[in-house]
Amino acid sequence: MKSRLITRQLFLQFLALAAAAIGFIFFFVSSTLDGMYVEATVSEIAADAITRDPEGAVVVEMTPELVQLQQESPDLWFAARLVDGDEVSFGHVPTEFASLVANLDKLSAADIRGQFEPFTLSAIVRQESGPAGEMKIIAHGRLRPFTALITVASNIVALAIFLTLALVSVVATPIIVRRAFAGVMKTTEEAQRINAEHRGIRLSEDKVPREIGPLVRAVNDALSRLDEGYDRQQRFIASAAHELRTPIAILKMKIDAAQDSDMRALLPDVSRLATLAEQLLDLHRLDNGAPRDRIKLMDLARDVAADLAPLLIASGKTIEVVGDKSGVISGNPGSIERALTNLVQNALEHGGDEIIVRADGISLEVEDNGSGIPREEHHRVLEPFYRLRPRSSGAGLGLSLVKQIVDHHGGRITVANASGGGVIVRMEFDAAR
Structure with a gap:
């Protein structure tokens, strides 16, 4: 634009x-402004032709330039008055200018245009210098149309x-x-910073052109409505997750106490449901500034593995925690723990029979030996409600909630295929300062 x-x-x-x-x-x-004017070169040629004879009298010498000028302008005439008062003339000076010759020294310069043809009264008055010295000249000669x-x-x-x-x-x-457009560019930069994690930003109206002001105000009003809708949605999700905690806990307790094997087979699904509810609450807490602590990733990985070991053993699967070095990050321990729990439960449900939790510096990995995920699906499995197999169990929220928790901590989550088959989901964070 x-x-x-x-x-x-x-x-x-x-x-x-x-x-x-x-x-x-x-x-x-x-x-x-019509008529004919005299070229300035006429007075210069005339001055060069005015000289003094051996007795000192002022005379006109027929120089080659003067001869050529006379041939071009047969009605050529001029008169000069030197600084010592001597006068000289050439050709027929019109009677209208004859009396002016004696007063040439009183004039500075003039351009005179005759009104009637053959324009013999067209003349110029100039200060010139020649062999005879300084002089004032009035001359008529080579004519040109004034319109030119x-x-x-x-x-x-x-x-x-x-x-x-x-x-x-x-x-x-x-x-x-x-x-x-400086104000418009500033507003554009402000708009580029708006996202789900940085709400409450409004576009500046003070420096944009007055014609664009209504558009900026309309966008700000729309952002306010979106923020209000987002807050209502978050409050609803947090309230719903909070209300679900009690019935899920009661259901889990009854399943734990049941003797029926079919009933106890529901325990992994109930545990997964409990984890999802807690993750929804985690997102609400993180949005509202949940406290941060120093977290040792190796200790956290061991705690999660210990909590989930009974489920894995009951399903005939194994879990192993490995790590070369223990890193420390800053974050909310409960939300990071539930994110790792979700990944292990996801591997338990969709992976093979061996699960490895790896703490490597400031990253956590969960690896399984299942059938893996096609490379083109790696990014899509992190999207909300996306399921790799449409008829598989779950709502497709687990990995999406994990990604949101990692994003809230300024980290990165990646999905890759393991070298021996299966999937590696990696959460990487910034080191604690």
Whole structure:
């Protein structure tokens, strides 16, 4: 938009300048400034031809230039008055100017245009210097139409004005447009910072053009409504998750106490449901500034493995915790623990019979030996409600909730295929300061 405005503005200005220049030229050419004028070179040729004889008298010498000028202008005439008062003339000086010769020293310069043909009264008065010294000359000779002079002069003036204004336009227009759009660019940068994690930002209205102000206010109103809707949704999810905790806990307790093997087979699903409910509450707490502590990832991995070991043993599967070095991060221990629990439960449900939890520095990995996930699906399994197999159990929220928890901690989550088959889900965090 900025480039279009600059281009169109410059195009309009050039058109306006061209029209003004043409009008300027047309005005002078078509004006009443007509007639014939004498070329300035006539007085210069005359001054060069005026010299003194051996006795010191002022005379006119027929120089080659003067001869050529007389051939071009048979009605050539001029008269000169030197600084010592001597006078000299050449040709027939009109009676109208005869009395002026004695007073030439009182004139500075003049351009006289005769009104009637053959324009013998057209003359110029100039201060010149020649072999005889300084003098004032009145001369008539080589004639040119005055309209030609005006045309040339007006073209030069118009071209100078046109180029000057064009240069000013080329330099000034982009600066003016950039300054006019400075507020819009600032508002654009503010809009680029708006996302689900940085709500409450509003676009500045003070520096945008007045015509764009209503649009900015409308966008700010829409952002306010979206924030209100998001807050209501988060409160609803948090309230629903909180209300689900009690019945899930009661259901889990009854399943633990049941003797029926079919009933006890529901325990992994109930545990997974309890973890999802707690993760929803974790997201609500993180949005509202949950406290952060120093977390040793190796200790956390061991605690999760110990809690889930009974479920794995009951399912005929194994879990192993390995790590080369223990890292320390800063975060909410409960939410990180439940994120790792979710990954292990996901591997328990969809992976093979061997699960490895690896604590490597500031990262946690969960690896299984299942059938794996196609490479093109690695990013999609992190999306909400996405399930790799449409008829599989679960709502497709587990990995998405894990990703949100990791994002809230400023970390990164990746999905990759293991070298021996299966899947590796890696959560990487920043080291504690």
